[in-house]
Amino acid sequence: MRKVSRRTFLKYSAAVGATTAISGFPAVLRAQPPEIKIASIQPVTGVISDIGIAMRRGNQMAVDDINARGGIKSMGGAKLKLLLADTEAKEEVARTEAERVIKEGAVCLVGPFLSGNAMTIATLCEQRGVPFVIDVAAADDITRKGFKYTVRVFPTTSKFAESMLFFMDKIMKEKKISKIRGVLTNTGDLFGRVQGATFKKAIAEKKFPIELLAHIEYPLGIQDLSAEVSKIKALKPDVLFPVARPGDAKLMIRELYKQRVELQGIISPGSPGWYEPEFIRDMKALADYVMDNVPWYNPLGKMYKEVNAAFSKKYPGKYIDTNSGYAYLGVLVIADALERAKSTKADDIMAALKKTYFKQDLMVGLAVTFDQRGDNINADTAMIQIIGQSIKVVLPEKAAEAKYVFPMPKQLWERGV
């Protein structure tokens, strides 16, 4: 027992020392307001560690930036301290880790990418009465359980489908296309399945002129898509609507190239895989003209420009995308709530969170504000497209950096790679 308390003490004094070093004032001259601990809980190991780590970085960077700007001003400039937790992509670990950070004094939790993990943590936060801000985890169900301590910054899956059809409608009207024959693919995990099914349902409900020739699913972490792509080729669709993850997105493009599948466009109803720096780096010209309907950064935003510059500097080759962007935003929302709550009591923070109206131009969409359920009603998606191997927002027009290109002017294998 004695050993532990000494270690905690050392940790604490080291943290204080570090803060002093940064602010440049000797501790004696300034009354130090107590640190406010919040926790980032993400799946940083296991099957989805690439995204989990990107999000942990987003969380961390937001905390550092807030501290550099003087911490929580209404509380005497109290600094934030980010506790790190790893769910290992398992529910039982998610619960234990959440318990741990709550015990270590976290007044609010932020995370995780996986909806299953989010469900477990949300229930725990309900049991313990600790505010929980979901930064990315899109399954609608989580906020339909009447949780009082959970809010979500990310758009729900129904929002994705709604925007997707809005954008498709615009493209089809402008290009005078009356009907699109498409193939929908998705990864066989929670996110992929929900995203695929919601898109399919939205088309059917609105009688939208997209005919889905097939709905192909494959397991998450698949290493070979040749069979699936052969099927797609046999169906001769106009457009491919793929819901993917970083690994299979690359596999898909290469397979489409090698099997010479003719397409007018590749338009994702909303998924990772198509916008990460590694995708463009590895696929080069093959990445061009891919469109994705995602909650994206606002390219015209001042906040975005600053954050992205700092992020790319700290992590060379990386930029702010959907996940790291929302991870950053999630922490900002917490800081804003703390600022207004002037307290670290759970109920005060929660009351402030519920009243959030946080103006931001980091991500596409208006100010963050939550409905009864705790969903951010102003979260929105943008249609992005890779043009000349860089990502451009193409729709909605008010945030557009470039005009979309459709149909693809060159098939994959005509691009001289």
Add this chain to the structure above:
Amino acid sequence: MNLNLILQLALSGFLMGGVYSLIALGLSLIFGVMRVINFAHGEMMVWGMYVAYTLLLWTGLDPFFSFSVSAVTLFILGYLLQRTVVNQILDFPEAMQVLPLVGMAMVFENSARLVWGPDYISPQSRFALSSHSIGFLTIDTPRLIAFSLAVIFTILVLLFLKKTDLGKSIRAAADNRLGASLVGTDVNKIYAICFGIGTACVGTAGGLLVPIMPLSPHIGAPFTLISFIIVILGGMGSLTGAMVGGLIIGVAESVGPTLLTNLFQGIGLELEFPQTMKQVVSFFILIVIMILRPQGLFGGKRG
């Protein structure tokens, strides 16, 4: 029924099966000689992939050449692993032998994450995007090359075991451990070399797969399971069995779901056998084989 599609699926499955064979050969060799299942097999394959990738990054050497470096690296790794860990557990109860290798699998996966980062990588290699069309069939060049090299490597390993003195003593040690040590063979050294060859096989396969699939630290585990299936299917300890088993599983997983869907619809069932359930085909084949012919397709009486 779309015959072209079925043929296309069969072809790509067959080519992939060649690589599966090589992975399974490594597992089979280790199991045949030491009676230990290498639960870190898939994770070691990922290391083979990263070695080839790193060489491509530093020197621009194509993975279809640098797989030999993967093989050597993984041989050394396997040799050391056998000497430090596996050799200590040979006489443990079967269930006990699982643990250290599961632990090593964790070590391999997560150290790869620490060294190379978590992101998916699919490097641009020379043949990554090339393919040929013959009639309605598309032949994927990297798969064809990987297949050919895997088959060549497999044959070389078989020749080594059949023709060289070292290979003969490995086989002798497999048959009778006590006997081999009585004759004066250094059994421990033989075992370490054998384990090294087993992991070199999987390292080679890893190198060959770099142009075919994106690599990330966690992708290894399914390969352990699939090679396990292949080994039992082909016959425990039978190296020919591992080869043929790999091809069978490759084709079955690729063609199975589509064929079954056609079959369902043929008998008037509106049922689709989804691609996501393709492993069910392999497991089903495995169960049937184990029940009807437990020694596997090519296994001798010994089982």
Add this chain to the structure above:
Amino acid sequence: MKRTYLFLLLGFLILLGLPMVLSSYVLGVFIMIFFYAYLGQSWNILTGYTGVISLGHSLYVGIGAYTTYLLSLTLGLSPWVGMWIGGIGAGLVGLVIGFFGFRFGLKGVYFVLLTISFAEIGRLIFLHLKIFGSFQGLFITPHFSFWNYQFKENTPYYYIALGYVVFSLIFAKLIERSKIGRYMIAIREDEDAAESLGVNVFKYKMISIFISAFMTSLAGAFYTNYLFYLHPGTMMSMAFSIEIILRPIIGGMGTVLGPVVGSFLITPLAEISRSYFAKAGYEGLHLVIYGFLLVAVVLFFPRGVISYIKKVVTSGQSGLK
């Protein structure tokens, strides 16, 4: 022998009092210790005592979890009742697997692969059926009450998990002493000899797999109501099966206390490495360390920790004399 019981009683009394002094987090760790100790004990009945290695026990956890939850969702049946029905369901599936395995004489790795195959096929089927939430998984709405097996605090969960462990310990001890248990051990030691002495090997193996599957699936009810999310990809995976077998193997297979000892060793190891090496920029380090620790533990205690403890205790006793 008496001293062992005294120690156990003392330990049990201490454990009973712990919720009064420990934080919710540490209780959570204890809950995980008990949870895995119980699962390990269930597996131990089949593998430790009868000597039939299974690597597909996550299947039974899944069957238990889904049956319990779906019965409470559709019929409003309390999980306290539903879990027994789930247990019988899992037991029957166990009998099917056992029938194929034992009737056709699959032993060693063959039986391992048979159990893996059934578990993986089960996982994939569950993953594709809408009633099981399909790929989306089932999000369980919490209604905190005793009848619902859902609680706000960790203390009730702690006592339930402890109850599971005590039940499994007593049960294992009873089996060990019974005729069934003696036959099971005889089969493990030498199947042919047991057969020639007139033991109905097939029958006792079937009994053993039924009990083991039945017990395992009861833990599914706990999983459901503790974590509120069910998805075959995690709790029916092979990784979870491996997680189940780690602790009894390290503690000592075929012993009553082995799974508990193993769980008290391994669960905190995982926990400590995770909380002490959670450093940004070193994601995965804690699992490297944990992996090495697993290897080290097996190399140090090749016969299981329990046999080592026994040796120390007996040598201590002889030293006293």
